[in-house]
Amino acid sequence: MAQCIKSGVSNPRAIRLIALGLVWWPLATFTAQSQESVQNAAIASAHPFATEAGYEIIKKGGNAFDAAIAVAAALAVVEPYASGLGGGGLWLLHRASDGKQVMLDARETAPARAGAGLYLDEQGRVVPKASLRGPKAAAIPGVPAALEHLAKYYGKLPLAVSLAPAIGYAHSGVQVDARYIAICRRFNSQLTGSARRLFLDYGDVPRRGFILRQEALAVTLRAIAAGGSERFYQGVMAQEMVAAVQAGGGIWTLGDLRNYRVVERQPLNFAYRSLRITSAPLPSAGGLALAQSFNILARLPYTAAAPDGRAHFVIEALRRAYQDRARYLGDSDFVSVPLARLLSGEYAASQAATIDPYFATPSVEPEDEPVATNEGSNTTHYSIVDRDGNRVAATLSINTPFGSGFVAGGTGVLLNNEMDDFSAAPGVSNVYRLQSFSGNEIAPGKRPLSSMSPTFVEDERGILILGTPGGSRIISTVLLAILDYLDRPQLDLQAMLRAPRYHHQYLPDQVEIEPEGFSQDWIEKLQDRGYVVLKGGRRWGNIQAVYIDKNSRHALAVSDPRGKVGGVSDY
Numbered sequence: 001m002a003q004c005i006k007s008g009v010s011n012p013r014a015i016r017l018i019a020l021g022l023v024w025w026p027l028a029t030f031t032a033q034s035q036e037s038v039q040n041a042a043i044a045s046a047h048p049f050a051t052e053a054g055y056e057i058i059k060k061g062g063n064a065f066d067a068a069i070a071v072a073a074a075l076a077v078v079e080p081y082a083s084g085l086g087g088g089g090l091w092l093l094h095r096a097s098d099g100k101q102v103m104l105d106a107r108e109t110a111p112a113r114a115g116a117g118l119y120l121d122e123q124g125r126v127v128p129k130a131s132l133r134g135p136k137a138a139a140i141p142g143v144p145a146a147l148e149h150l151a152k153y154y155g156k157l158p159l160a161v162s163l164a165p166a167i168g169y170a171h172s173g174v175q176v177d178a179r180y181i182a183i184c185r186r187f188n189s190q191l192t193g194s195a196r197r198l199f200l201d202y203g204d205v206p207r208r209g210f211i212l213r214q215e216a217l218a219v220t221l222r223a224i225a226a227g228g229s230e231r232f233y234q235g236v237m238a239q240e241m242v243a244a245v246q247a248g249g250g251i252w253t254l255g256d257l258r259n260y261r262v263v264e265r266q267p268l269n270f271a272y273r274s275l276r277i278t279s280a281p282l283p284s285a286g287g288l289a290l291a292q293s294f295n296i297l298a299r300l301p302y303t304a305a306a307p308d309g310r311a312h313f314v315i316e317a318l319r320r321a322y323q324d325r326a327r328y329l330g331d332s333d334f335v336s337v338p339l340a341r342l343l344s345g346e347y348a349a350s351q352a353a354t355i356d357p358y359f360a361t362p363s364v365e366p367e368d369e370p371v372a373t374n375e376g377s378n379t380t381h382y383s384i385v386d387r388d389g390n391r392v393a394a395t396l397s398i399n400t401p402f403g404s405g406f407v408a409g410g411t412g413v414l415l416n417n418e419m420d421d422f423s424a425a426p427g428v429s430n431v432y433r434l435q436s437f438s439g440n441e442i443a444p445g446k447r448p449l450s451s452m453s454p455t456f457v458e459d460e461r462g463i464l465i466l467g468t469p470g471g472s473r474i475i476s477t478v479l480l481a482i483l484d485y486l487d488r489p490q491l492d493l494q495a496m497l498r499a500p501r502y503h504h505q506y507l508p509d510q511v512e513i514e515p516e517g518f519s520q521d522w523i524e525k526l527q528d529r530g531y532v533v534l535k536g537g538r539r540w541g542n543i544q545a546v547y548i549d550k551n552s553r554h555a556l557a558v559s560d561p562r563g564k565v566g567g568v569s570d571y
Helices: 048-059 062-076 141-155 159-173 178-190 193-201 214-227 237-248 254-258 287-298 307-328 339-343 345-353 471-485 492-496 520-528
Strands: 004-007 044-045 088-093 101-106 262-265 268-270 276-278 379-385 392-398 455-458 462-466 511-513 532-533 544-549 557-558 567-570
Touching: 044 062, 044 544, 048 339, 048 379, 062 141, 062 159, 062 214, 062 379, 062 392, 088 141, 088 455, 101 141, 101 567, 141 159, 141 214, 141 254, 141 262, 159 214, 159 557, 193 462, 237 254, 268 287, 268 520, 276 287, 276 471, 287 307, 287 339, 287 345, 287 455, 287 471, 307 520, 339 345, 379 462, 379 511, 392 455, 392 462, 455 471, 462 471, 471 492, 492 544, 492 557, 520 532
Parallel strands: 004 262, 379 544, 511 532
Antiparallel strands: 044 379, 044 567, 088 101, 088 392, 101 262, 268 276, 276 455, 379 392, 455 462, 462 544, 544 557
């Protein structure tokens, strides 16, 4: 059975149609939360079937953690391009009974045979797409272990009950939506072998009305429901997955699966102006980058600036946070990361002092032909609160759309390609054009650096639970949403999610903006400040948020309109 490692905390249906000023301090400062109940449960996810699955479990007496299992498993069925049993994720949890907050780290791990030269040729050059395509690109999945852990330590219902909706979806089939069809159209070349037969219509892009049936995945889910995640990580299923991976050129062993562990970690807690923020710690760079960015903004005249001036300060704060991501960050179980210094007020002040109040600070000479980063439609997020006040913010991924494109034998499990999140060689960019160095190099058992940022935000008005997919843009998307929440005179969560987004990640040295929402005057003012402004081809991110009003104790679920087929309702 997959076990749990503790780090810094104590352990205690049939076919359906789609018409449905900053300082940092320890966690203890934030654990004495109100135990008041919430009038209603609320779930926001990227797909209505997943949201329905979560509510079904709550109606059966489950809590937010049971619902989190149901939503994650359902997303594995209906959004196979974004998450699944073959991937990993981060679950940020708040337990109302005692105020405990913890991050469940189910990030994938590198196989034991992996090393720094895994994706290099004999001349030491990176082999194109070697870390993206096929089973050699797959790290050891963490989702099955996380689902069992949630049920065992936090849920109220048996794991089999919480997995039942997803099993029904996989067995009976679901009608795919427009988003599924669009992603298949763009990324079907990523799929190989049995994956093409499974997710496409006889090898062709599905059309409206196509029913996605995954009986093999239903069998796998039934096995986990009956025997826990041990059925996934050991025995016949593990043997079949390893045999398929090795036959396809991968390097998994039975020991890799048997030795996988989820880890409970202390979340990162910080404050900005009137906000108390809880977010993901390492191996995600998300919380740290958010904390650093807000820490810098607290030392700049952000609130007094005009719109283009505010953007200037945000861009410069992000530039420095992403620079530190590249220089210092990695799996803190393997490398020493100077967290205290990076989070200190003195360091933030020194960083803020390097920012010209009027002009951009170049990272490098601008590229001759700027290119937009990948959109990152390959990750998913959901947010949940139940009537007791338990809450979950969970971000799950298989990395790029359809991950490695490889299904492990007859299990129906589509494998991730998270090995690309490691640094294949010092200074070499990954698929999101993020650079990292020795702290994020490949090592056996190591977890790759992530941008996933499941987050809780609290002030005197209420509590916001949010997160988003988006690859390297996750951090900037969450940052802008939090600033919008704080700065908008009248609370308007829908407007917060509709607001246009921009992004900077140190390298490449360019400001990417969404194709709509920014005036020419705003763009020209940034250009006058020295920025290279690149308009993206499409909007990005898919925030799923739940808001708890402290006065009414009513919870509202809101979904990003960019998701087009969001699964939002409240029960």
